[in-house]
Amino acid sequence: MPFFLPILLQKLDPEIEAVMDRSRRQKQEERAAAAAPKATPAPAREDGKIPVPAKYAATFQACLDQAIESPDDGIAFAQKWRIEGGSYYARHCMGFAYARAERWTPAIVAFEQAAEEAERGGEMVEAARLWAQAGNAAMASGDLPKARGDFDAALARGLPDGMEKGEVHLDRARALVALNDPSGARDSLDIALVQAPKDPLAWLLSATLARRTGEMSLAQAHIARAVQLSPDDAAVALEEGNIAVLTDHADVARSAWDRAVKLSPDSPAGKAAADNLSRLPPPKPAP
Structure with missing residues (x-):
């Protein structure tokens, strides 16, 4: 395993979660507006x-x-x-x-x-819907137990199947990841992927969680789906590179991180990708 991986893993998750936080709050505002x-x-x-x-x-x-x-x-x-x-x-x-x-x-x-x-x-x-809004506000405040409770309340009220229910499960999964409950997060993520299959953030978080729990085949499959849905997302490219380097595909990692830097050089994801690239050993010369 390359020497830079422990540092890389410490840097990666907060960057992805920051991107997801912004996306969830933006969607919340867009729905209300x-x-x-x-x-x-x-x-x-x-x-x-x-x-x-x-x-x-x-x-x-x-x-x-x-x-x-x-x-x-x-x-x-x-x-x-x-x-x-x-x-x-x-x-x-x-x-x-x-x-x-x-x-x-x-x-x-x-x-x-x-x-x-x-x-x-x-x-x-x-x-x-309003319990879900409360949960997102609680997540933004850092009150994770309240966020989990509000998301549970939202789901208990009987949202219809579809994107909306999927996104509440996705938000609940984010809270459970932060509360160090990967099993509960996986349960909600699996539902989110069925209910909101076109949301790249669901596949991104699922891939990240799978990587954290050592399920690398699942991580590879789900990050591939995230890339397919959102090829121009620097956070997706960043996680693609992380999973690739952990599965001994340094060439894929290099390409993914390079893409993240080109897509958004000044963003947290782009800066983390640039840092990761600087830690990669130089590519082997062609025979």
């Missing part, structure tokens, strides 16, 4: 827009827009709307605004209160 009028609550649409009853849709969208422009103004908007009868949509927007301001503790409270209010109204799928 994509709210659209709809006469009655329904499962998430294929375009990713959150269904909102027409009674609340325009104000909800205005609240989200305000939160994007100014989180503090969004919080004030949501508080006023809640008093005026904005239902759990006002608390949802409040959580979104707090999250935009990276005020994670009140964001968690707002999302959890919105979830509970949705449940009291019999809106179990909406409640599940």
